[in-house]
Amino acid sequence: MAEQDEPEHYQALVDMGSNGIRFSISNLSPRTARLMPTIYQDRLGLSLYDAQYQSGNKVPISQSIIDQVLKALLRFKRICEDYHVPQNNVRIVATEATRNAINSTAFRQQIEQATTWTVEMLAKEDEGRIGAMGVASSFGTIKGLVMDLGGGSIQMTWMISENGEVRTSPKGAVSLPYGAAAMMRRLAEAGVEGHEPLRREMSTNFEKALHDLEIPETLSKRADEDSGWTLYLSGGGFRGWGYILMSMHSINPYPIPIINGFRVPRSSFLPNVKESSDPETTFRISSRRASQVPAITFLIKALAESIPSIAYIHFAQGGIREGLLFSSLPADIRSQHPLVTATQVYAPPSASSLYQLLKKSIPPAHRSDSKDPPATLTSPDFLTSTIQLLYAHASYPKDISAAAALRSTTTGILGNAHGLSHTDRALLALVMCERWGGELSSTDEQYLSKMQEFAGPQASWWAKYIGRAAGGIAALFPAGVVREHEGSGVDVAASWCIVEEKEAVEAIDLHIRNGIQDLDGAMEVWLHEMEKVGKKKNWIGGKGGWGVKVITAGMK
Numbered sequence: 001m002a003e004q005d006e007p008e009h010y011q012a013l014v015d016m017g018s019n020g021i022r023f024s025i026s027n028l029s030p031r032t033a034r035l036m037p038t039i040y041q042d043r044l045g046l047s048l049y050d051a052q053y054q055s056g057n058k059v060p061i062s063q064s065i066i067d068q069v070l071k072a073l074l075r076f077k078r079i080c081e082d083y084h085v086p087q088n089n090v091r092i093v094a095t096e097a098t099r100n101a102i103n104s105t106a107f108r109q110q111i112e113q114a115t116t117w118t119v120e121m122l123a124k125e126d127e128g129r130i131g132a133m134g135v136a137s138s139f140g141t142i143k144g145l146v147m148d149l150g151g152g153s154i155q156m157t158w159m160i161s162e163n164g165e166v167r168t169s170p171k172g173a174v175s176l177p178y179g180a181a182a183m184m185r186r187l188a189e190a191g192v193e194g195h196e197p198l199r200r201e202m203s204t205n206f207e208k209a210l211h212d213l214e215i216p217e218t219l220s221k222r223a224d225e226d227s228g229w230t231l232y233l234s235g236g237g238f239r240g241w242g243y244i245l246m247s248m249h250s251i252n253p254y255p256i257p258i259i260n261g262f263r264v265p266r267s268s269f270l271p272n273v274k275e276s277s278d279p280e281t282t283f284r285i286s287s288r289r290a291s292q293v294p295a296i297t298f299l300i301k302a303l304a305e306s307i308p309s310i311a312y313i314h315f316a317q318g319g320i321r322e323g324l325l326f327s328s329l330p331a332d333i334r335s336q337h338p339l340v341t342a343t344q345v346y347a348p349p350s351a352s353s354l355y356q357l358l359k360k361s362i363p364p365a366h367r368s369d370s371k372d373p374p375a376t377l378t379s380p381d382f383l384t385s386t387i388q389l390l391y392a393h394a395s396y397p398k399d400i401s402a403a404a405a406l407r408s409t410t411t412g413i414l415g416n417a418h419g420l421s422h423t424d425r426a427l428l429a430l431v432m433c434e435r436w437g438g439e440l441s442s443t444d445e446q447y448l449s450k451m452q453e454f455a456g457p458q459a460s461w462w463a464k465y466i467g468r469a470a471g472g473i474a475a476l477f478p479a480g481v482v483r484e485h486e487g488s489g490v491d492v493a494a495s496w497c498i499v500e501e502k503e504a505v506e507a508i509d510l511h512i513r514n515g516i517q518d519l520d521g522a523m524e525v526w527l528h529e530m531e532k533v534g535k536k537k538n539w540i541g542g543k544g545g546w547g548v549k550v551i552t553a554g555m556k
Contacts, residue, residue, distance in 0.1 A: 024041040231314070494510050511553050
């Protein structure tokens, strides 16, 4: 149960979309606002778009449908009262299906009379802009094209999001009538013989939309340098497609069952544009979403023809709800790295001093084609997050501490953190598993192998090295406290060297200086453990795998 001690920061939101109505309460307390943690969420699986079509003809939303909506809203109002959400912090936002309903005004009036809440109508342009902000909340940095697939329409824009500043097209977003539910209806009306004209229509409109968005030259140049555009896809239809691709991933089972941050290259995205034999058996695919797979397949084919130079596709959880919340945050909060924000609640007292020791344990980069660790692993944000999480599993039994740390970024304490990439989740999990010794049961060993397969052998070994270094630091300072007068008592230096064995071998030369007498034993254990991680039998893949020799020296 979420703590209910900061209700003044609670924001309740009803997102009346075309495919369903979503209810949520989020805690925007300043310390964790970047993550927009959700303390309550529910969904009414009622399509306001489908409710307006009978036998191909558009009709008003029926009273029976309105009554279902009112019943759900009144229940949510009771829940908001139980959570002590301030009345001024409750919003109902409606999009295309409500906006275009024949009886839209009467529908909204009934809602206000029953709940005292006023329904905010989003214009088409605002819907696209806010949806794009939801996508921005889902990643640390974005540079590419953003598409949000709803039930009635698809919104398109470009985005550059970095350091808390978000830029999109001056025209907001282009809205096209190709939502998942709308495509089902169009395909049924067109019949097989009408599919080709519809595909040409869509391709033409997608190409025109890209032109109308006035994409900046810097973004186009980046696409040329990266061998294609990066697409960021949001909306239930696209997310459903992402889950299908996840189930077909070459790493099977795919170890991170979270759609936000899932990425595929064009080579995986397009050849798999086919109807799943049984999408209803796929994780997180409802029967309704499964019925939309042919329509989404058709849409993706048309999209691929319009934008032939697609390099990567990222799937995002963020939509209208997240966009409204993210838009309300100041730039300094939006600029926070989600991983740092997610781990800071666990930070030890001397995090800054411990960070310096960990940073010094990693040899500096020495050439571009070397055995250097991936940039993600040595970034200040990642190392800060590692130190902040260093003691989070200290209360766990030794039997499961490594396993709990391994799963901490997916189903554990960071599972609900919004905005993390799958790379961050995998690498931090590998580091923290090793920080707690890396001893796992056979079941968890299988999960570890999938995480390592995702990260790759080089990144996996470096995660092992950094995790072992972090574990040694934690052993020296088990309370996370470096006493002020002993701040320079322990120091670390790491560099590259050549060791002459049967042949010249590149190695890490790790020196640890200890000026605190009662830490001698812990330091010797640390040195031994660091040498062991460089032994070939401990490389990723064993003796013929990937790793780096480590030589150590301790000085008093």
